[in-house]
Amino acid sequence: xxxxxxxxxxxxxxxxxxxxxxxxxxxxxxxxxxxxxxxxxxxxxxxxxxxxxxxxxxxxxxxxxxxxxxxxxxxxxxxxxxxxxxxxxxxxxxxxxxxxxxxxxxxxxxxxxxxxxxxxxxxxxxxx
Amino acid sequence: xxxxxxxxxxxxxxxxxxxxxxxxxxxxxxxxxxxxxxxxxxxxxxxxxxxxxxxxxxxxxxxxxxxxxxxxxxxxxxxxxxxxxxxxxxxxxxxxxxxxxxxxxxxxxxxxxxxxxxxxxxxxxxxxxxxxxxxxxxxxxxxxxxxxxxxxxxxxxxxxxxxxxxxxxxxxxxxxxxxxxxxxxxxxxxxxxxxxxxxxxxxxxxxxxxxxxxxxxxxxxxxxxxxxxxxxxxxxxxxxxxxxxxxxxxxxxxxxxxxxxxxxxxxxxxxxxxxxxxxxxxxxxxxxxxxxxxxxxxxxxxxxxxxxxxxxxxxxxxxxxxxxxxxxxxxxx
Numbered sequence: 001x002x003x004x005x006x007x008x009x010x011x012x013x014x015x016x017x018x019x020x021x022x023x024x025x026x027x028x029x030x031x032x033x034x035x036x037x038x039x040x041x042x043x044x045x046x047x048x049x050x051x052x053x054x055x056x057x058x059x060x061x062x063x064x065x066x067x068x069x070x071x072x073x074x075x076x077x078x079x080x081x082x083x084x085x086x087x088x089x090x091x092x093x094x095x096x097x098x099x100x101x102x103x104x105x106x107x108x109x110x111x112x113x114x115x116x117x118x119x120x121x122x123x124x125x126x127x128x
Numbered sequence: 129x130x131x132x133x134x135x136x137x138x139x140x141x142x143x144x145x146x147x148x149x150x151x152x153x154x155x156x157x158x159x160x161x162x163x164x165x166x167x168x169x170x171x172x173x174x175x176x177x178x179x180x181x182x183x184x185x186x187x188x189x190x191x192x193x194x195x196x197x198x199x200x201x202x203x204x205x206x207x208x209x210x211x212x213x214x215x216x217x218x219x220x221x222x223x224x225x226x227x228x229x230x231x232x233x234x235x236x237x238x239x240x241x242x243x244x245x246x247x248x249x250x251x252x253x254x255x256x257x258x259x260x261x262x263x264x265x266x267x268x269x270x271x272x273x274x275x276x277x278x279x280x281x282x283x284x285x286x287x288x289x290x291x292x293x294x295x296x297x298x299x300x301x302x303x304x305x306x307x308x309x310x311x312x313x314x315x316x317x318x319x320x321x322x323x324x325x326x327x328x329x330x331x332x333x334x335x336x337x338x339x340x341x342x343x344x345x346x347x348x349x350x351x352x353x354x355x356x357x358x359x360x361x362x363x364x365x366x367x368x369x370x371x372x373x374x375x376x377x378x379x380x381x382x383x384x385x386x387x388x389x390x391x392x393x394x395x396x397x398x399x400x401x402x403x404x405x406x407x408x409x410x411x412x413x414x415x416x417x418x419x420x421x422x423x424x425x426x427x428x429x430x431x432x433x434x435x436x437x438x439x440x441x442x443x444x445x446x447x448x449x450x451x452x453x454x455x456x457x458x459x460x461x
Contacts, residue, residue, distance in 0.1 A: 091311035
């Protein structure tokens, strides 16, 4: 329904305004908070672009892991948490570790793509 | 309180902060830190200026903070006790009283040096001292862990794996659903080593809270608000968590040194026997504790009127701790 400008394009405009017009007028703690705000906008933009595919991939893995065809991401993720907590699923099992690694790598690509821990995990051999 | 009001209150205190007092000058709020206000200022000017730091609380602690953070008066008393036992800290000059008009806080000397972790691991002027920083961190921590408990004000006390159980209860209270947290809590329960003798813990001993001099290396440990009494491995593991390596993942101690250098210094400073295996267990706890703390920042963000964007961004750092956890758990014995 919505054509353009896209949400991501509007976020670019907001970030550009804060960076080039607002931030130079600030000092001390407020200038620091302006930089934090630009970081926050970049996270939102990446989530808009990458979030839906990451969640749908996670949902497919959860269905395979739990052997269930029903339930959305929130329901199945909660079921996995409870199974790990009560020992019904062994978190060390290769398929579980594979799901945990893929899911968190996708989230860090949104939250903090330059984080060193992402490169460390990507350098690991695949689980199993 | 705005800067003018703080300046006025400090001016009234000036005779207590420096011999003969003097004009309060160059007052500025230092950036960083979502919880606490830190102000830098001088008493007097020119060659006789006395550089100081004011730490003060602007808002009352949340119920969760009360559980883990000490008030600033207690913090100042711990600093004084640690200083008496050879721990390198900034000297406390004044503990604020109700009549001072600054609320809860204290004034300490301002040390020269660098505390920003990214600069310490990357800037060329620290290259000469980086090689010995891990040893120095261990040595200082060994001294902190030897401060006699009888000389300290009342502090929260935990034993062994109890601290992990406490953080699990916070995670349960939040009601978050994160499978990596679940796996890490099970690991900490199943793999817990036997408890050691409880010691004074700094509680936030990491690159970022270390004052480093480009010529002599480690000068002091800063930011004691999470100090408590507990398992020695807790401080050592926290120092090694990947979040405090500032991109230098291959150097497990603060992004500048090795486990072996750290433990060698720790023994020299008087610390208890410690193996790399035990240290690695507490590193898992460190990353999990960071994950829980980041997640609680989100709780404060949604409930607080201020809606600090900084807290929302720290909330998203939960995933950085989780990716470190999944790596550590994948290689755990």
